Amino acid sequence: MGTTASQLSKESLSEYQELTFLTKQEILLAHKRFTELLEKHEKEQIDARVPIGRIITLPELKSNPFKERICQVFSTSEQKDGSLTFEDFLDLLSAFSDSATLEIKSHYAFRIFDFDDDGTLDCADLEKLVNCLTGETNDAKLSSTEMKQLISNILEESDIDKDGTVNLSEFQHVISRSPDFVSSFKIVL
C-alpha cells in the first residue's frame, strides 16, 4: 500500500478527486488494482497501458457481457485495441460509480450499446445488444421472428423521430424514466 500511495502524487490524487466521482480511498484502491494488472517493467511508466485481455480478467468485469465494449469505449488508445491507461480506468470507474449522475451514466451506456460507433443505435446494434443480454448459448437465443418483433417494439417505444434508429437524446429520454438504471449501472471495485 505504501508503494502505491507514493506513486500517486498528492496533486494528481486531489485532481482525480476533483475530476471523478470517486473518493480518495476508491482512487487508491483503483490504483492498486491497476498496478496489479501491469507487468513488472511497466510499473514504473506513468501512462502504461493494460491490454484488453488483462482488463477483462478483473472479477468485476469477467462475467459482464459488455466487457469488451466497455473497454473499447473508455480506451484512449490510438490503435483502438481497447487497452486502458490508469486515467481511462479511473474514467471507467467514475462513470460506473455510485454517485455519478444519470446523465453521465446514460451517455456511457449509449456509447457501450452503440457497437459500431456511429452515434446511433440502429437495428444491427440492437440485435447485438439482445444477443449480448441473452447469452451465448444457442438455445437461449431468440428466433429471428422474435428478434424482429422485439426490435420493432423497442423502436416503436423509443424511436421518437421515427428514423429507424435510437439516438442519444432518445436514449436518454427513455433511460431517465427507468427506475433502476442508476442502481444497476454500477461497477464497484
Added chain:
Amino acid sequence: NRRAKAQRKTKQVSDDEDDEEDEDEAPRKRGRRKRTKPQDSDQDDEEDKRRVRQKGAKAPRRKAANEERDEESEEDQGKRKKGGRAPSKQEKEDQNKERKGNVKGKDETNKGSEKDKKKKNGKQTSSSEDESEDESDEESMSEGEIAALKEQVEEKKKLIATLRNKPWRMKRRLVLLKEAQEFVEKFEGALGKGRGKKLYAFKVMMTKKLIKFNRDFENFKTACIPWERKIKEVESHFGSSVASYFIFLRWMYGLNLILFGFMFGLVVLPEVLMGLPYGSIPRKTVPRSEQDTAMDFSVLFDFGGYCKYSILFYGYYNNERNIGVLKFRLPLSYLLTGVGIFGYSLMVVIRTMARNANEGGDGGDEGEFTFSWKMFTSWDYLIGNPETADNKYASITTSFKESIVDEKENQKDENIHLQRFLRILANIMILCCLGGSGYLIYFVVKRSQDFAKMDPASLTWFQKNEVEFVMSLLGLVCPPLFETIAELEDYHPRIALKWQLGRIFALFLGNLYTFLFALFDEVNDKLETEQELKNATEWAIHEYNANYSSYYNTMDVPPLVVNPADAVRGPCWETAVGIEFVKLIVSDMQVTFLTILIGDFARAIIVRFLNYCWCWDLEAGFPSYAEFDISGNVLGLIFNQGMIWMGAFYAPGLVGLNVLRLLTSMYFQCWAVMACNVPHERVFKASRSNNFYMGLLLLVLFLSLLPVVYTIMTLPPSFDCGPFSGQDRMYDVVMETITQDLPAFIGTIFTYATNPGLIMPAVLLMVLAIYYLNTVSKGYQQANLDLKKKMKMARDEEKNRRNNKDSTNQVMKDLEDLLPNKSLIPPPTEEEPPHGKSTKMKPGSAGKGVNLQKEVSLAATNPRGPVAHPPRARGGPPGHLRGPLPGPGRGRGRGAPPRT
C-alpha cells in the same frame, strides 16, 4: 488558418454526439479558432484585443464564447482523438501552445500595459473580458471590471466544480482543470490588490480550506461506512437484490446504534453512575425466596434472577426525582427518552423514504417503455459471478420471450371461472391459517399464564417457553405454506411476491397483536393483584403504626425497617412485559440462526457430500441448495425492529441486545449466504422495493407506537418498582416538572396549550393544511402531465417537420386540403429558407401561420430535441433572418422546415 479549417473538417466528419451546446457555438467558432491559435506573437495579441474591444456591444455573448472557447477546442481534440484521424502529436502541441500562449500573453501584457492604458482612457467601459487584458491593467481596474472579473473567476470555479459531470476524456478534463485553476489562482491574486483585499484574500482562503475540509470529510465518511467490501462481495455474487437486504440490515444497525446511544446515555448510565447501588432498596434486590436460584443458568437464561433485578428492566429504576450531584431527573429522562426514541425513528424513516422517493423520480409512466427498459437497463453491472450471470441471461431471455408473447396475445382466454374459484379458495385457506395461528397464540399465552401461577420447579422447559416456541414455529411454517397455497392462484411472479409479502405481514402482525392482547390480560390480572397487595401493605403498615403507637404510647413512630430482600413486593407488570419481549427477541434470534444452520448449512452439506452416492443429481434435482429468501428476511428484520420499539420502554437493555443481534446477524448471514446459498433462478433487481420495505417499517413503527402510548397514558404504573412508582399515571412526571421546576408562566402556557379549545382549532388547521397541500400536489401532477403531453406534441411536430416532406404529416395535409385558397400556399417541394426560419405569420397563409407559430414555440420548449444530422447542414442558408429564434440553430432550425 489552415489548422482551423482542418479542425472544422474533422468536426464535420466526426459523429455529432455532443449536445446542442457546441452547435450553438459553431457559427462563432471560426473567429475564435483564429484567436486560440497564434498568440505567440505580441502583435497578434494586441490585434486581437482591439478587435474584441470593437465588438464591445457583443460583450456578453463574447464572454460566454470566451468561456467556452477552451472547452470547444478541447472538445474538438477529443473528437479527433476518438476518430483517430488527427495525429496526437499535433494535438498535444496545440494544447501546449495554447497554454503557453496564455501564459506568455500574460507576461507580455506587462510590457504593453502602458499602451493599453492609453487606449483605455478613451474607452473606459470595461466591455471586454479578455483574460490578458484584465491582467494587464490591474492597477487601473474599475469597479465594473473587478465585478466582471470576479464573475469570471466564479464561473471558472463553477467549471471546476462541474467538470466531473462532463463525459469527456480524463486528459482533456485534466487540462481544463489545470487551466481553470491557474486562471483562478492568478486572478484571485489580482483581485487581492486594492480595496478589501485582505477580506477577499481571507474569503478565498477560507473557501479553499472549506472545500478541502469537505472533501476530507467526505472521504472520512465513506471510510467510516462499515462492511462495504463484504456487501460488495455479496453483491457481485447475488446481484443487487440480495445486497439490498444487507444494506437494509446495515441501515437498521445504524439506527439501533443511535437508539442505543440515547437509551444508554440518558437512562442506563445515569442510573448506574448516580443511582442507588444494587441491594439498597427492594426493587434493586432479588427477593429472598429467589436468591438460591438467582444465579442458575436456566433462571438467568429466562431472564429471571439477577437479570430481572438489573438495569436491563424497567423495575430496577428508582423513582427519586433527582439523582446525583447533577440533579439528573431520571424519571423525566426515562419517559422522554422512551417517547423520543419513537420520535427519532419516525423522523429518520420518513426522511429516508422521502429521499428514496426523490431519487426514484416520477414513476408515472411505467408501461410506456417496457421493452426499452428491458433492453437497456436489465443488465445488473454489479454481477461478477459467472453462475449469477448465467441465471441473469436466462431470466432476461425469458422476460423477453414473455413480453413478446404478452404483446402478441394480450388476452389469454383461460377458464376465468376456474381461476376465480381457485383464487377465492386460496384466500379462504390463507384466512383460515391466519385465524388459526392467531387463536393458537392466544391459547398458548393464556395457558402460559396458568403455568405462571404454578410452581416454576414443576414445569418443563417446554412449558415455560411455549409462547415463544409456538410463535417462532408459526413464523417458520406459515410462509412456505402460504407460498404453496399461492401456487393455486397463478399470479404473475411480481404480483405473487407482493401478495406473499402482504400475507406474511398480516401473519406477523396478527401474531404480534394477539400476543399483545394476551399480555394485556395478564397485565390487568397483575394490576389487580398489585392493588390487593398495595392495600394489604398499606393496611399492614397502618396496623404496625397503630400497634407501635399504642404499645409505646407515642406518636413518633420510627419507620419500619425491613431487609430489602424480604420486603413485600408487587408483581411489577412492566418488568414482566419487558421480560416477555426480551424472551421473544432471543427466541426469534435463536430460531433465525438455527434455520440458517439447518435449513441452509446442513442442507448444503448434505447436498454437497451425499451427491457422490445418490440415485439422482442432488445439486440440480430436488433438494438442491437453498436460495436466499430476501422478502422473508427483510420482514423478519422489520418485525424484530417493531418488537424492539415496543419493548424498549419496558426493557432499556433491549436496544443494546438488538445491536448485538444485528451485529452477529450481519457476519453470520454474510457468511451463510456466501457459503451455502445459490443465486436466485429469477434474479430480480432491487429497484424501488426499498421504499416498499420502508413503508412497511413505518407501518410497524406506528403499530408498535400504539400499545406503548396506550400504556403510558392509561395504565397506572406499579407502586413499588420503576421510575414512575407512586404516580397515578406515567406522564404525571411531565406535569410535575412543569408545575414545580419551570417558571410559572410556562405552566400557564402549557395549560392553555392543552386546552381543548386550542387543540381543536389546531387539528382543524392541520387538516386544512393537509387538504391544501394535497390539492396543490394534485395541481402539480396535472401540470406535469400537461407538460409531458406538450413535450410529446413538440416531438411529434419536430419529427414531422424534419422527416416528412408531405407523406406522413397527415394532419397537416388534411388541413391543407381544407383550405379554400390552395393556390396561395407555396408548393411543398420548394423551400425558402428565410420563410422557414421566420416565426412570424406570413400574409397569405393565415391558417397555416398560426399552426406554424405554435409549432415553433412548442419546439422551443424542448431543449433536448433529438439531433440526427451533423451540424454541417446548418451553414447552408443565409442566417440573417435567424434573429427571432431563441438560439440560432438549437438543433432544429438547420434544414429549412418543410412548408407543407
